[in-house]
Amino acid sequence: MDKIGIGMGMRHLAEVTLGTEILYSFVIIACCLIIYFGTKELYELSSHKGIKYFRLSFLYFAIAYFFRSFLKFVLTTISKTDVFAFPTRSLGMVSLPLFIYFSSMSVMYLLYSTLYKRIKLKINLDILLNFIAIGLAIISLVIRNPIFNFYLHLLFFIIIITSVIIAKISEKKKHNHLYVVYLMLLFFWGLNILGMIIPTFFQTIQMLIYLASISIFLIMLYKVIKNTGGH
Amino acid sequence: MAKRGKLEIIRDILFIIQENRNSIKKTPLIRKSNLSTGRFNEYYSDLMRKRFVIEIVNNKSGKVVSLSEKGRKFLEKYQVIVSFIDEFNL
Numbered sequence: 001m002d003k004i005g006i007g008m009g010m011r012h013l014a015e016v017t018l019g020t021e022i023l024y025s026f027v028i029i030a031c032c033l034i035i036y037f038g039t040k041e042l043y044e045l046s047s048h049k050g051i052k053y054f055r056l057s058f059l060y061f062a063i064a065y066f067f068r069s070f071l072k073f074v075l076t077t078i079s080k081t082d083v084f085a086f087p088t089r090s091l092g093m094v095s096l097p098l099f100i101y102f103s104s105m106s107v108m109y110l111l112y113s114t115l116y117k118r119i120k121l122k123i124n125l126d127i128l129l130n131f132i133a134i135g136l137a138i139i140s141l142v143i144r145n146p147i148f149n150f151y152l153h154l155l156f157f158i159i160i161i162t163s164v165i166i167a168k169i170s171e172k173k174k175h176n177h178l179y180v181v182y183l184m185l186l187f188f189w190g191l192n193i194l195g196m197i198i199p200t201f202f203q204t205i206q207m208l209i210y211l212a213s214i215s216i217f218l219i220m221l222y223k224v225i226k227n228t229g230g231h
Numbered sequence: 232m233a234k235r236g237k238l239e240i241i242r243d244i245l246f247i248i249q250e251n252r253n254s255i256k257k258t259p260l261i262r263k264s265n266l267s268t269g270r271f272n273e274y275y276s277d278l279m280r281k282r283f284v285i286e287i288v289n290n291k292s293g294k295v296v297s298l299s300e301k302g303r304k305f306l307e308k309y310q311v312i313v314s315f316i317d318e319f320n321l
Contacts (some may be wrong), residue, residue, distance in 0.1 A: 062285025
């Protein structure tokens, strides 16, 4: 095969079709919902706050991925390259703040599920987290500038990832590999959001991001199934 | 002796009931659970509210405490719950 042929083959491999998008979202939504419903009994029996936020985090991931795939579908069908280019009253434009709200809540709940014991605040943190997520969603609706939103979410994910690293450093139990999985999950989820805000940004490595994201969610699912005794 | 967590205390109370052939009066249950009456009552109301235990009145010994199906399920799943919390650092 000549160089042009190889180049075209590589480009074809990197190209993400709508079918790939749907399959990718379906696998991740399925993983999240299995985690959510698979831990239902444990939560009902224990009423444990950590399990509650852990489960909610995956439910919100599933909803966020649903809106993400919907946005991708709208982007593909109307051939736009920018989610902020949707007409203000269109369904696509309404889906973006919903996607941002649920995705922000999912990462914050995941972090909160491991840190809630160490956070000693007098205010209701649930309300604060919702306030932050709603704030990010409203900003995406009002300030329709991809670059601004890109940097805003980049900052948000840097804060979240830094919090996970600080939590890991201050952790008594040193041999916990879960933080690595959490960090990777947050990192690739961050790339997903940034890639959503500026779709052309990660185009060449999008397939790799998708494969990595699916692998991380499958690892989480495996760990949950293993620790719930397969129920 | 390390301080018991909430789940561990619930497990202990339910286990005492189970060990007593699923029928025990409230006073010996308080004594065996190693809790002050005030603390025990907090846990007991919680267990009643969640329907982990039920009170049965019988002619022979009066009002006794018994495990419900949900209480039995909790004991059965206790180890799974604890290892899940530990594994995911919750």
